[in-house]
Amino acid sequence: MSSGGFLPLQGMSDIAPPEVGLWQRVESEARRVLPLYGFEEIRTPVLERTSVFTRAIGEGTDVVQKEMYTFEDRGGRQVSLRPEGTAGVIRALCGLGPEFAEARVFYIGPMFRAERPQAGRKRQFHQIGVEALGGPSPAADAECIAMQMHLVEAWGLSGASLRLHTRGVTTDQAAVREGLVNAVRPHLDALCEDCRRRHEQHPLRILDCKNPGCRAVVDTLPQAMSFMAPESRAYLDEVVRRLATLGVAAQVDPRLIRGLDYYEHTIWEITHPALGAQDALAGGGRYRIELDGRAVEGVGFAIGIERVIMALQGTGVKIEDYRGRPDLWLVAVGERAAGENLALAQQLRRKGVAVGLDTSGRSVKAQMRIANRRGAPWVVVRGDDELAAGRCQLKDMAVGAEQSVTVDELTARFVKA
Numbered sequence: 001m002s003s004g005g006f007l008p009l010q011g012m013s014d015i016a017p018p019e020v021g022l023w024q025r026v027e028s029e030a031r032r033v034l035p036l037y038g039f040e041e042i043r044t045p046v047l048e049r050t051s052v053f054t055r056a057i058g059e060g061t062d063v064v065q066k067e068m069y070t071f072e073d074r075g076g077r078q079v080s081l082r083p084e085g086t087a088g089v090i091r092a093l094c095g096l097g098p099e100f101a102e103a104r105v106f107y108i109g110p111m112f113r114a115e116r117p118q119a120g121r122k123r124q125f126h127q128i129g130v131e132a133l134g135g136p137s138p139a140a141d142a143e144c145i146a147m148q149m150h151l152v153e154a155w156g157l158s159g160a161s162l163r164l165h166t167r168g169v170t171t172d173q174a175a176v177r178e179g180l181v182n183a184v185r186p187h188l189d190a191l192c193e194d195c196r197r198r199h200e201q202h203p204l205r206i207l208d209c210k211n212p213g214c215r216a217v218v219d220t221l222p223q224a225m226s227f228m229a230p231e232s233r234a235y236l237d238e239v240v241r242r243l244a245t246l247g248v249a250a251q252v253d254p255r256l257i258r259g260l261d262y263y264e265h266t267i268w269e270i271t272h273p274a275l276g277a278q279d280a281l282a283g284g285g286r287y288r289i290e291l292d293g294r295a296v297e298g299v300g301f302a303i304g305i306e307r308v309i310m311a312l313q314g315t316g317v318k319i320e321d322y323r324g325r326p327d328l329w330l331v332a333v334g335e336r337a338a339g340e341n342l343a344l345a346q347q348l349r350r351k352g353v354a355v356g357l358d359t360s361g362r363s364v365k366a367q368m369r370i371a372n373r374r375g376a377p378w379v380v381v382r383g384d385d386e387l388a389a390g391r392c393q394l395k396d397m398a399v400g401a402e403q404s405v406t407v408d409e410l411t412a413r414f415v416k417a
C-alpha cells in the first residue's frame, strides 16, 4: 500500500453512505426544480484545453494563476481539470450551433481547485450550476436569482441571504479601475502586502480583502459604482425592483466583487450563517465570454454541494435520516427457505419493493441482527413449515408484533399500486 493508505488525496473526499443519501436528495431536488424553469441538463468533460479556462475566467484571476490543476497530456497538449463549469459549458454550447443561442442548461459535477484545504474549501468539490444564454436583461437576471432561491428553499435551507452588486458594462471597467487605483494610491501604506501588489492590476480585489487595515481603507473609498455609467446603475436598480416583485429580498453590497473576470452587470452571492469562514453557498452573475472571436452573453450561478450539505447539517438535518432503508427483510430458517426467499426477493424487487436478505447462510439470530442494523421496518420469517403452508411470519420491528400472512397477502401489502 502507498504512503496514503486508504485515504484520498488531501482536499478530496469520498462521498459514501450514509452521507451520499443526502447528496442524492440535494441533486434530485435540483433535477426537479430547474426544469420547471425550462433548464435542461448538460454534461461536459472535466478535462479541457487550458485555454478554455484562461480566456474565459481571466489570466489574472486567482483561479487561473494559482488554483488550476494544469498539466501536459500524452500528446503534449496543455490541459486542465475544470475549476468551474461556465467556461466549458459555453465552449460546448458554441459548438452546438445557432439554435443554442438561447440555451438554458444546468450541470451537476465535480470541479477542481488546488486551494489550501480548510473547512468548507476542498480541492475537489461539486457544483450545481446553471447557464442561460442571451443578452443583458434585468428580467432574466432576476428570474435566475429567484430560481436559485427557490432551489435553496426546496432543500429546506432557511437563513440564506443574498447580496447583489454590479460590475457595470465592459466599457465601465477601465473607468472603475482608474478611479479605484487613484483613490487607493494615498493609502497604499495601510494595505496588506497582497493588496499593495494588486493595486494597479486588480484594484477591485482590494474591496473584498478581509484584512482589517484594508477594510478600514475601503470604508473611506468612493464606491466602484460611482465610476460607472448611469445605465449600469439603472440596470442594477431594475434587477432589484424585479426581485422585489418576485418576493426575493436582496441586499445591495458595494463590497461584493466576485473572483472571475467574465462578469458584467449583475453579480451576486448567497451566504449562509452555518458555513463559518467560507460562508459562500453560491455565486453567480451575468457574463460576456469571448470565444474564437465570438462574444457569448448569459447569466448563471453555481452552488457548492459540499456547502449545501454543511449548511443543512448546521440547521439540524441528520445524515442518518437519508440512509437508504429496505422496505422489508427476508429471514430464512433452513436452506430451502433461503432459496425460496431469494426467488421471492427477486419477484418483489421487480415490483418496486426494496427487499434485503442474507445470502451467506447465517443463523436466524444473525439474520435478525442484520435486518435490525439495516433499519428494516418489517421482517418476514419462513422455514419448512411456512413453505409447506404457503405462509410466512411477518414481524413489525417497531413493536415486535407478529402475524401469519400468505405470500399473496404479503405482496399486496408491500407492492404499491
Ligand code: HAM
Pocket (backbone or CB within 6 Å): 083, 084, 085, 086, 113, 115, 120, 121, 122, 123, 125, 126, 127, 129, 130, 131, 260, 280, 281, 282, 283, 284, 285, 286, 287, 299, 300, 301, 302, 303, 304, 305, 306, 307
Ligand atoms: P464560484 O463563486 O467560484 O463561481 O463558485 C461557486 C460556488 O462553488 C461557491 O459559492 C462555493 O459554494 C463553491 N466552491 C467554490 N470553490 C470551492 C472550494 N474550493 N471548495 C468547496 N466549494 C467551493 C463559479 O464557479 C461560477 N462558474 C458561477 C457562475 C456560473 N457564474 C455564472 N455562471
